[in-house]
Amino acid sequence: MALFKKRAAGRPGEWYYCLEHGTVEEGPQCPAKNRLGPYPSRQEAENAMNTAAERNQSWENDPRWHDKGEGGEGDDGGKGPAAA
Template sequence: MGLFSIFRRDTSGKPGEWYYCLRHGRVEEGPDCPAKDRLGPYPDRAGAERALRTARDRDEEWRTDPRWNDNPDHPDNGPAGGSPDPGATGR
């Protein structure tokens, strides 16, 4: 193990898993690119093809979730605003 081995480009994935590569802008099977450049793994090609839409939808859902927004006047906080209920349980 060399001094700079912590900086190697570890792909850390398995063949048969599908990823969306942000660097190349395409779906790839297996660990071809470094983990920092991928979304996934997904169980099939179709899931990886929807990766950007899935990420965008989840981001919007989280960004507008009133349980996680402290400033109801901030435009990103959705219609309800407010703070999380300390007695509520997560999803």
């Protein structure tokens, strides 16, 4: 038993999606590394995985997150800023 076990305290009405258990919880019950949120409603927490998938897809297709290609701006051949 830990001498000083700190329990995360949530605010009333905060909802989380637990990645480990695949469940929705009101207030943080599982460790932060295992949850998404907070969400303002239970329904939004239930849709957390869909929301994350949509955001990942959006970011994957965002040209600002990819190199321009051969000879283009932002292409340093993977050598980083020191190669310029």
